Amino acid sequence: MNINLHYTVPGDDFTQAGAASGAVKTTLKQLGFRPDVIRRVSIAMYEGEINMVIHANGGEADVEIVPDRITVVLTDHGPGIPDVEQAMQEGWSTAPENVRSLGFGAGMGLPNIKKYTDDLTIDTRIGEGTRITMTVLVNG
Amino acid sequence: METLFHSVTLDKDKCVGCTNCIKHCPTEAIRVRGGKATIISERCIDCGECIRVCPHHAKKARHDSLSILKNHPYNIALPAPALFGQFNNLDDIDIILTGLSELGFDQVFEVSRGAEIVSDATRKLIAEGTLKKPVISSACPAVVRLIQVRFPHLCDHVLPMKSPMEVAAALARQRAMAQTGLAPDDIGVIFISPCPAKVTDVRLPLGSDRSQVDGVLAISDIYPQLVHKMNHLTHVDPLFKSGLIGVSWSFIGGEAAGLLNENHLAADGIQNVIHVLEELEDDKLTDLDFIELNACSGGCVGGVFTAENGYVARARIKRLRKYMPMSCNRAEDAGDPAALQWSRPLKENPALRLADNVEDAMRLMQKAEQVFTTLPKLDCGACGAPSCHALAQDVALGLAQETDCIFLMRRQIQEIATRLAGMEGFVPPSNEKGEN
Numbered sequence: 001m002n003i004n005l006h007y008t009v010p011g012d013d014f015t016q017a018g019a020a021s022g023a024v025k026t027t028l029k030q031l032g033f034r035p036d037v038i039r040r041v042s043i044a045m046y047e048g049e050i051n052m053v054i055h056a057n058g059g060e061a062d063v064e065i066v067p068d069r070i071t072v073v074l075t076d077h078g079p080g081i082p083d084v085e086q087a088m089q090e091g092w093s094t095a096p097e098n099v100r101s102l103g104f105g106a107g108m109g110l111p112n113i114k115k116y117t118d119d120l121t122i123d124t125r126i127g128e129g130t131r132i133t134m135t136v137l138v139n140g
Numbered sequence: 141m142e143t144l145f146h147s148v149t150l151d152k153d154k155c156v157g158c159t160n161c162i163k164h165c166p167t168e169a170i171r172v173r174g175g176k177a178t179i180i181s182e183r184c185i186d187c188g189e190c191i192r193v194c195p196h197h198a199k200k201a202r203h204d205s206l207s208i209l210k211n212h213p214y215n216i217a218l219p220a221p222a223l224f225g226q227f228n229n230l231d232d233i234d235i236i237l238t239g240l241s242e243l244g245f246d247q248v249f250e251v252s253r254g255a256e257i258v259s260d261a262t263r264k265l266i267a268e269g270t271l272k273k274p275v276i277s278s279a280c281p282a283v284v285r286l287i288q289v290r291f292p293h294l295c296d297h298v299l300p301m302k303s304p305m306e307v308a309a310a311l312a313r314q315r316a317m318a319q320t321g322l323a324p325d326d327i328g329v330i331f332i333s334p335c336p337a338k339v340t341d342v343r344l345p346l347g348s349d350r351s352q353v354d355g356v357l358a359i360s361d362i363y364p365q366l367v368h369k370m371n372h373l374t375h376v377d378p379l380f381k382s383g384l385i386g387v388s389w390s391f392i393g394g395e396a397a398g399l400l401n402e403n404h405l406a407a408d409g410i411q412n413v414i415h416v417l418e419e420l421e422d423d424k425l426t427d428l429d430f431i432e433l434n435a436c437s438g439g440c441v442g443g444v445f446t447a448e449n450g451y452v453a454r455a456r457i458k459r460l461r462k463y464m465p466m467s468c469n470r471a472e473d474a475g476d477p478a479a480l481q482w483s484r485p486l487k488e489n490p491a492l493r494l495a496d497n498v499e500d501a502m503r504l505m506q507k508a509e510q511v512f513t514t515l516p517k518l519d520c521g522a523c524g525a526p527s528c529h530a531l532a533q534d535v536a537l538g539l540a541q542e543t544d545c546i547f548l549m550r551r552q553i554q555e556i557a558t559r560l561a562g563m564e565g566f567v568p569p570s571n572e573k574g575e576n
Contacts, residue, residue, distance in 0.1 A: 014400055015260065015385065018465030046463045101397035102384060102466075103458065 003031075003065040009049055009074075011058025014099070020061045021045040024072075031065065033138070040116040041070050041136045047109040048074045048132050054095050054104065055079070056130065068138045077129040084122050088114065147201045147339035148186050152176050154198035159521030161190035161199060166410045167289050167492070171534070172524035182491035185285035186340040187410050187435045188444040201336030201444065204355040206362060209244045212328030212354065214320060216312045217245040218305065221252040221382075221390035222334040222440040223359055224460060225453030227367070233387075233460060237379040239370035243362065245330070247316060248379050252386030254308030256469035258301055259385050259398035261480050264471065265301070266399065266429065272297050274405075274420070274428040277395055279303045281341035282435035283413055284486065291417045292488035300347065300482040304389060305331055305338065309352035311474055330355045332362065334443030335436065347482025358445035383467040391454040392439035396432040398467075406432040408439055494533065508536035516547040 005027065007020035025042040045061070052059040056078020064071045081087050088110050095105030113132070114120050118140040124130040157175040162168075169183035170190060177190075177198070191199040209215050217240045224233055237248045258279075266275060278284055278299045287294050302310075309329045316327050331338060331353045338356055345351040388394030392408035405428050407416045413433045419425055436442035441457070442450030474480055494508075495501040512532035523544040525531040534540035543549045 015256075015383075015467035015470075016465075018383065018463075021463075022465045043463055097402040098400050101393055101402075102388065103462065 001067065003027075005061075005063040005065070007061040007063075009052050009058045009061055011053060011056065014053055017050050017053040018046060021049050024063055028065070028070070033070075037070070037136060037138055041072065044113045044116045044134050044136065045072045045074075047112050048072070048134065050104065051109050052076045052078070054099060059129075069135060070138075071133065071135045074132045074134075075129065076131075080126040080128060080130055081122070081124045082126060084124065145340060145343045146179065146181060146184050146186055147203065147336035147343075148179065148184060148188060148191065149200055149202060150177055150179065151198045151200055154196050156196055156198075157524075158195070160193045160195060162521055162524070162526040164189045164193045165526065166286060166414060168526045168530050170526070171540075172521075180491075182489070183289060185282050185289060186337045187282035187286070188336050189410055189435075191336070191444050201339065201358075203333065203336070203339050203358040203361065203445070204330070206243065206357065206365070208330060208355040208357070209328065213326050214247075214316060214322055215245050215328040215330060216247045216249055216316055217241075217243075217330055217332060218249055218251050218308050218312065218353070219332045220305070220334050220338075220359070220440060221250070221255065221387045221457070222443065222446060222453060223332055224387060225390065225441055225456040226359060226363065226446065226448045227370070227456075230456070231460070232376065233380045234376045234378055235370050235373065236366075238373055238375070238377045239366050240332075241377065241379075242369040242373065243366060247312070249308055249312035249315075250380065250382050250386070251304050251308045251331070252382035252389060253469045253473075254304035254306070254311065254386075255389040255395070255398070256383060256386040256467045257307050257311075257471050257474050258304050258480065259389075259395070259467070260469075260471040261474075261477060262299060262301060263399055263401075265299075266401070271299070274425055274431045275299050276420075277430070277432045278346070278482075279389070279395060280337065280434050280440075281346060282335075282337040282410070283433045284346055285337075285489070286410070286413065286435070287417065288486065288489040289491050290414070291421055292490075294417060294420060295486040295488060297420070298486050300485070302347065302480055302482065303341070304386075305341075306345070306348070306352055307474060307480060310479065313352060314475075328354045330357060332357050332359060334359055334440045334446045336444060337435065347484060347486060349483070359443075360445050360447045363447040381468050382464075383469075384461045384464040385467045386469065387457055387461050387464070390439060390457055391441050391450075392434050393432065394439065396430055399430055401429055403428055404430040404432065406434075408434045408442070409437040410435045494537070504533075504536045508532040511535045511542060514542065514548060515545055518547070522546050 009020055010016050021042050028038045056076035059076030062073045086092055090111045091107040093105045093107035117134040118137045119135040121133040155176045157172050162170045167183040169180045170177050240248050276297045313327050313329055333356045342351045342353045342356050385398040393406040396404040396406045407413055438450030441453035494504040515528040517528050519527040523531050535542055
């Protein structure tokens with residue numbers, strides 16, 4: 001018993017950022033998942049989605065929902081992450097100036113994803129792209 | 141020009157004729173006459189500074205009350221985004237919006253939706269390259285009126301776009317008409333405002349003939365009843381349809397941030413706004429694309445009609461906006477893009493000019509300068525004018541007398557007393573028959 005959702009995250013229109021994770025939040029509410037589970041998934045997916053728009057010119061989001069687990073896979077064809085360990089550091093950011101006044105660029109995106117999920121895998125290749133797979137367990 | 145209506149007024153009973161308000165008015169629009177403050181209607185921009193500084197709470201602003209709901213069979217609430225930061229322990233904006241429904245509104249349409257439409261349309265308009273740079277935001281009516289009065293040559297820099305309030309009002313009414321089949325006059329569109337400048341803006345709109353808003357409530361006025369409703373909701377409706385960009389308009393910097401253009405400046409507080417406009421007038425800010433100016437410190441959350449400290453409200457809104465989608469409303473939602481722009485250009489308000497023509501003005505200025513030389517240059521305010529320059533001008537214009545200045549009067553009394561002392565012992569002969 002599973003539900004699969006797919007979203008295209010546009011890279012050319014920053015004003016559409018956050019729409020995919022918003023839609024997933026609405027779906028999880030309708031399915032009746034616990035509020036703390038919904039919160040963890042939406043925050044983690046939101047951070048990843050914004051990253052894709054800011055750094056990778058958009059990408060694709062695939063979400064698999066089963067009763068005891070939600071998995072989000074974010075795939076992009078952006079520049080890749082040169083140093084994943086550095087990117088995981090709190091406060092490290094390469095976000096441009098024009099989105100910082102909207103509150104972005106604090107450098108907490110990847111650390112937050114790690115904090116809110118039970119499993120996080122980052123698969124990245126320079127010049128080719130990045131795939132981030134995150135899992136939130138209902139009883140995690 | 142706009143002499144017909146001002147939201148800002150005086151409660152004469154509470155006014156003691158002190159000098160606090162006259163010294164803080166950015167257009168020198170207040171004088172103390174007969175022991176009471178009076179506002180020069182032509183100069184007042186409804187910024188609310190006098191309301192802030194009056195220690196006797198004698199300065200007030202007019203606004204509508206909830207009884208305005210009786211005027212129309214169908215009422216739509218237009219909450220300003222500043223409202224979202226007024227509540228403690230709140231993490232769901234739908235609680236506020238549902239609370240507004242419970243107060244008696246048939247529908248709620250957030251102004252932040254209009255703000256996102258304006259941000260979208262502004263990004264496109266700036267990209268076209270036809271606007272004079274730097275472009276000055278037109279959302280704060282007090283700033284636009286300040287420019288008309290004190291910086292009229294910058295009128296053509298002001299973004300000729302309707303405010304988010306007007307855009308939201310037009311769209312809300314249009315949608316309600318389509319949904320209910322009601323005529324436009326049956327629908328009451330009521331703005332819930334953080335400031336008095338918006339009250340005046342609705343009565344005397346800038347850039348168009350008629351406002352789409354039917355009434356303005358003050359946040360602080362409805363706050364107790366709204367909190368009560370919010371605390372006793374039986375359900376919460378999913379009404380919120382705005383994003384991060386829209387709610388960020390509530391504080392300084394938010395509007396500029398929504399343009400996604402880093403080449404901007406944002407200034408708040410009427411004195412800081414004046415400094416920036418003076419720099420702009422001197423051509424010192426040519427590198428910037430956009431200038432956001434708010435008359436109130438902190439932006440709209442710092443308005444005089446708010447219930448909460450502006451900085452606290454801003455911190456709450458920043459927390460609420462985290463993880464919101466960027467924008468949920470686009471320019472296309474408003475239909476015809478021309479409907480978003482002003483229908484007539486911004487005109488100068490000549491209230492600060494001495495006369496209609498240069499010759500008369502020069503004559504008056506010479507007289508004023510001559511009077512000024514006799515004044516003590518203390519700017520004490522005891523004469524009822526904000527400065528010695530202002531009194532000198534008032535004298536030249538026939539609105540005051542030199543002896544309003546107590547220092548001038550003291551000097552004159554001293555001269556009389558000296559002469560009287562010199563005549564001591566000298567009694568002039570009488571002309572009465574029989575004496576001497």
